[in-house]
Amino acid sequence: MIQINGKRLIDDIDRLSGIGLGEEGKRTRTAATDADKAGRDAVCTWMREAGMQITIDRVGNIFGVWDCAPEDHVDTAPLMLGSHIDTVINAGKYDGCLGVLAGIEVVRTMQENGITPDRPIVVAAFTNEEGVRYAPDMLGSLVFAGGMSADEALAVRGIDNTVLGEELARIGYAGKPCDLLTPCAFIELHIEQGPILYRENIRIGAVEDLQGIAWYEITVTGHQNHAGTTPTHMRCDAGLAAAKINIFLRKHCEMAGSRTVATVGTCSFEPNAVNVIPGKAIFTVDLRNPDEACLQAEEQALTDYLKELEQTDQVRITARRVSRFEPVVFDQGIVEKIESAARSRGLSCRRMTSGAGQDAQNLATICPTAMIFVPSVGGISHDPEEYTRDQDIINGANILLDIAVDITTRR
Amino acid sequence: MIQINGKRLIDDIDRLSGIGLGEEGKRTRTAATDADKAGRDAVCTWMREAGMQITIDRVGNIFGVWDCAPEDHVDTAPLMLGSHIDTVINAGKYDGCLGVLAGIEVVRTMQENGITPDRPIVVAAFTNEEGVRYAPDMLGSLVFAGGMSADEALAVRGIDNTVLGEELARIGYAGKPCDLLTPCAFIELHIEQGPILYRENIRIGAVEDLQGIAWYEITVTGHQNHAGTTPTHMRCDAGLAAAKINIFLRKHCEMAGSRTVATVGTCSFEPNAVNVIPGKAIFTVDLRNPDEACLQAEEQALTDYLKELEQTDQVRITARRVSRFEPVVFDQGIVEKIESAARSRGLSCRRMTSGAGQDAQNLATICPTAMIFVPSVGGISHDPEEYTRDQDIINGANILLDIAVDITTRR
Numbered sequence: 001m002i003q004i005n006g007k008r009l010i011d012d013i014d015r016l017s018g019i020g021l022g023e024e025g026k027r028t029r030t031a032a033t034d035a036d037k038a039g040r041d042a043v044c045t046w047m048r049e050a051g052m053q054i055t056i057d058r059v060g061n062i063f064g065v066w067d068c069a070p071e072d073h074v075d076t077a078p079l080m081l082g083s084h085i086d087t088v089i090n091a092g093k094y095d096g097c098l099g100v101l102a103g104i105e106v107v108r109t110m111q112e113n114g115i116t117p118d119r120p121i122v123v124a125a126f127t128n129e130e131g132v133r134y135a136p137d138m139l140g141s142l143v144f145a146g147g148m149s150a151d152e153a154l155a156v157r158g159i160d161n162t163v164l165g166e167e168l169a170r171i172g173y174a175g176k177p178c179d180l181l182t183p184c185a186f187i188e189l190h191i192e193q194g195p196i197l198y199r200e201n202i203r204i205g206a207v208e209d210l211q212g213i214a215w216y217e218i219t220v221t222g223h224q225n226h227a228g229t230t231p232t233h234m235r236c237d238a239g240l241a242a243a244k245i246n247i248f249l250r251k252h253c254e255m256a257g258s259r260t261v262a263t264v265g266t267c268s269f270e271p272n273a274v275n276v277i278p279g280k281a282i283f284t285v286d287l288r289n290p291d292e293a294c295l296q297a298e299e300q301a302l303t304d305y306l307k308e309l310e311q312t313d314q315v316r317i318t319a320r321r322v323s324r325f326e327p328v329v330f331d332q333g334i335v336e337k338i339e340s341a342a343r344s345r346g347l348s349c350r351r352m353t354s355g356a357g358q359d360a361q362n363l364a365t366i367c368p369t370a371m372i373f374v375p376s377v378g379g380i381s382h383d384p385e386e387y388t389r390d391q392d393i394i395n396g397a398n399i400l401l402d403i404a405v406d407i408t409t410r411r
Numbered sequence: 412m413i414q415i416n417g418k419r420l421i422d423d424i425d426r427l428s429g430i431g432l433g434e435e436g437k438r439t440r441t442a443a444t445d446a447d448k449a450g451r452d453a454v455c456t457w458m459r460e461a462g463m464q465i466t467i468d469r470v471g472n473i474f475g476v477w478d479c480a481p482e483d484h485v486d487t488a489p490l491m492l493g494s495h496i497d498t499v500i501n502a503g504k505y506d507g508c509l510g511v512l513a514g515i516e517v518v519r520t521m522q523e524n525g526i527t528p529d530r531p532i533v534v535a536a537f538t539n540e541e542g543v544r545y546a547p548d549m550l551g552s553l554v555f556a557g558g559m560s561a562d563e564a565l566a567v568r569g570i571d572n573t574v575l576g577e578e579l580a581r582i583g584y585a586g587k588p589c590d591l592l593t594p595c596a597f598i599e600l601h602i603e604q605g606p607i608l609y610r611e612n613i614r615i616g617a618v619e620d621l622q623g624i625a626w627y628e629i630t631v632t633g634h635q636n637h638a639g640t641t642p643t644h645m646r647c648d649a650g651l652a653a654a655k656i657n658i659f660l661r662k663h664c665e666m667a668g669s670r671t672v673a674t675v676g677t678c679s680f681e682p683n684a685v686n687v688i689p690g691k692a693i694f695t696v697d698l699r700n701p702d703e704a705c706l707q708a709e710e711q712a713l714t715d716y717l718k719e720l721e722q723t724d725q726v727r728i729t730a731r732r733v734s735r736f737e738p739v740v741f742d743q744g745i746v747e748k749i750e751s752a753a754r755s756r757g758l759s760c761r762r763m764t765s766g767a768g769q770d771a772q773n774l775a776t777i778c779p780t781a782m783i784f785v786p787s788v789g790g791i792s793h794d795p796e797e798y799t800r801d802q803d804i805i806n807g808a809n810i811l812l813d814i815a816v817d818i819t820t821r822r
Contacts, residue, residue: 193637195642213639225606225791228622228766228768229606229607233665243654243658247651247655250643264651265685266685267650267689268679274676275674278676286638355641382687
C-alpha cells in the first residue's frame with residue numbers, strides 16, 4: 001500500500017503557516033493581501049517543483065495541473081483536489097491549507113510510485129474562501145462553478161474599501177479566463193473544525209452532506225422605560241423577548257431527532273443602560289440543518305414563534321433573512337470510496353455532515369464531490385490553537401491519495 | 412380653601428424649561444454647567460422676588476429661606492420643601508424642577524393669603540441629583556444630610572474630567588458651610604416618572620417608601636466555538652446562559668405577591684459574530700424591592716441560580732455588585748397628612764413606592780420626610796416627551812401647600 005511522505009507534507013504545512021505572521025505572531029493571510037501573495041507564491045513554487053503547470057483564472061484561483069500525457073488527455077475531464085489558502089484573522093495552520101498541500105503531496109507520491117493517471121490531476125487553491133475581506137465567502141469556487149460572474153466578483157469592494165480585481169492585479173494574481181474542463185470529480189481534504197471526530201476518537205470523517213444555513217437579523221422593539229418606576233406587568237422588555245427567542249431556539253435543537261443547530265451570536269440592547277428597560281434588542285440567528293425541508297420547517301417555526309411573542313409580550317419584531325444556503329448532498333459513490341479506503345487502512349471512519357461552508361459545496365453543483373475530514377483537537381478552529389495531530393494529517397492525505405489513485409487508474 | 416396660583420407656577424416651569432436648550436432643541440442642564448448656572452440664576456431671582464434669603468452651601472445646594480419673624484425663630488427647625496433643577500441629557504421639563512418651583516409657589520401663596528408660619532420655610536434646590544455628570548447621584552442632598560463630606564464631594568471628577576468644586580466656583584455657586592438647622596420635616600413634590608397613577612387614573616400618590624436597589628455586573632464565560640460545526644450537546648453558550656438569567660429574574664418578579672422589579676438593561680456578547688457561539692456574555696442586573704429583607708432574599712436567589720447554572724450549563728459566572736442602596740421608609744405621619752389633604756380636596760390618592768432614587772431618601776436620614784407624586788402621562792420620564800397635565804401640577808402643588816400650612820401653623 002503506497003503512502004504519502006508524511007514529513008514532507010507536515011513541513012509544507014509548517015512552511016506555509018510561517019507566511020503572514022504579523023504583529024504579536026498572529027497569522028493572517030486574508031484574500032489578495034501581500035501575505036496571501038506570499039502564500040500563493042510558495043504554493044505555486046511547490047506545484048512547479050512537482051511538475052505541475054500553473055493556471056490562474058480571472059478571480060485568482062490557482063490551478064496546478066499535472067498531466068503526464070497531454071496529447072492523450074485532450075477532452076478528458078481532470079480529477080480536482082484542493083481547498084483554499086486564504087485565512088481568517090489570527091488564524092490556525094490547517095484550515096484550507098491542508099487540502100491544497102495534501103493535493104500537491106498526492107501528485108508527488110503518485111509520481112514517485114510510478115503511477116500514471118489516466119487523466120489530468122488538478123490541485124486547486126480557491127480565492128477568498130473565508131470571506132473575511134470580501135463577500136461572499138467561497139467566492140473563488142463560486143465563480144469557478146458558474147454561480148457568479150467573474151466580472152461581478154472582481155468588482156466586489158472589501159471591508160477595507162479595496163476592490164478585489166484591483167488587489168488581485170496588484171499582487172500579480174489576476175489571470176485569464178479558465179480553459180480547464182469541468183472536473184470528473186472534486187475531493188477536498190479538510191480539518192473538521194468541530195469536535196465530533198475528536199470526542200468520538202474516530203480518525204476519518206466521510207462527509208456526506210453539508211448543512212444548509214439561514215441567517216437572520218432580528219430586531220425586537222418594546223418600550224424603553226425606567227427600571228425602577230415601571231411595574232413588571234406594564235413592561236415591554238425587548239431584551240427579555242430576545243432572551244425568550246434564544247431559549248426557544250435551543251429547545252427546538254434539543255428535540256429528539258433534531259439535526260438543527262441554532263446560534264444567537266450577536267446581541268445589542270438600546271439604550272443599553274443599567275437602569276433603563278431595553279426599548280430595542282437587535283441580534284442574529286444562525287440556523288443550520290443538512291436537510292432542506294427540515295431547515296424550512298425550522299425557519300417557519302421561528303417565524304411562528306416571533307408572531308406569538310408579539311402578542312404575548314406586546315413587542316414588535318422584524319426578522320430580516322440576510323443569508324441563505326441550501327444544504328448540499330455529496331456524491332454517494334465517493335463517500336463510499338472514502339469509507340472503503342479507511343477500512344483498507346484500518347482507520348475508524350464515520351459518515352458526517354459538514355457544519356461549515358466549504359469550497360466543495362460549490363464544486364458539488366458541477367461534478368461529483370465529497371470531503372474527507374480529519375479530527376480537530378478540541379474542535380477548535382479559526383484560532384491559533386487550531387491543531388490536528390501529524391498522524392491524522394498523514395491519514396487524511398493517504399485517504400485522499402487512495403481516492404485519487406482509484407479514480408484516475410480505474411479504466 | 413386657599414389655592415396656589417396655577418398659571419404662575421406653570422409659567423415658571425415653562426420659563427425654566429427654556430433654559431439649557433442646546434442644538435436641535437434638546438434640553439440639557441447637567442450639574443454645574445453654564446446651563447445649570449442659568450437655571451440656578453433664574454430660580455434665585457424668583458426666590459428673592461418671593462422675599463426669600465438665598466444661602467448657598469459648599470456643594471452648591473441653593474436654599475431660599477422665608478423667615479417672616481427671624482427674631483422669634485432662632486433655634487427653630489425650618490420646614491424644608493424642594494428637589495433639584497439639574498437634568499439628564501435631552502431631558503423633560505418636570506423632573507425635579509416641579510418640586511423646587513412648587514416650593515417657591517407655596518411660599519408666595521402663603522404670603523398672599525396672609526398666613527404666617529411659626530417657623531422658617533426653606534425651599535431647596537439640591538446639586539447634581541441626576542448624577543449624569545458627577546457620581547454619585549443625589550450628591551447635594553447626600554452631603555446636606557451628612558452622608559458624604561463636602562470636601563470629598565467637591566473633589567469628585569466628572570465624566571468630562573472636570574472637578575465639581577472647580578466647576579461650582581466657575582459658575583459662581585461655591586458657597587459657605589451651611590448654617591441651617593436640621594429641618595423639622597422635608598416634603599418633595601415630584602412627578603411619578605412611572606405609569607401607575609396615570610394607568611390607574613389616580614391624581615395624587617402618597618409616597619410611603621422608596622425601593623432599595625442592587626446593581627450587578629454579571630460575566631458568563633462559556634466556550635467560543637463555530638456555530639456550524641459544534642453539536643448542540645457540546646455547546647457552552649454564554650449568551651444562552653445570559654438569556655436564562657434574564658428569564659429567571661422575570662419569573663421571580665412575576666411570583667404572586669412579589670414587589671420586586673428586575674431589569675437586564677445592558678448586554679454584550681464576545682466575540683459577537685453571527686457564526687460564532689458566544690464565549691462571553693456581559694450584562695447588568697438592576698434589582699429593586701421596597702423591603703430590605705425581600706431585596707436580600709432576591710439577591711440570594713439570584714446567587715443560588717447562578718451557581719446552579721454553572722453546573723447545568725458548564726459555564727463560569729462572576730457577579731460583581733456595583734451599587735447597593737437600602738430601601739427607605741418615609742414618615743407615616745406626613746404620608747397620612749398627604750392622604751388627608753387629598754381627601755379634603757376631593758382628589759383620588761393612593762399610597763405608593765418610589766421606584767426611582769430621590770433627594771428625599773437622603774433627607775429621610777435626618778428628619779421626617781415624605782413625597783407627593785403626580786401622574787406622568789404614559790409613565791414617560793428622562794425624555795422630552797415627559798409630560799404632566801397642568802391640573803395635576805396644580806393639584807400636587809396645592810397638596811404641598813396644605814402640608815406646609817399644616818406643619819407651620821399647628822402650634
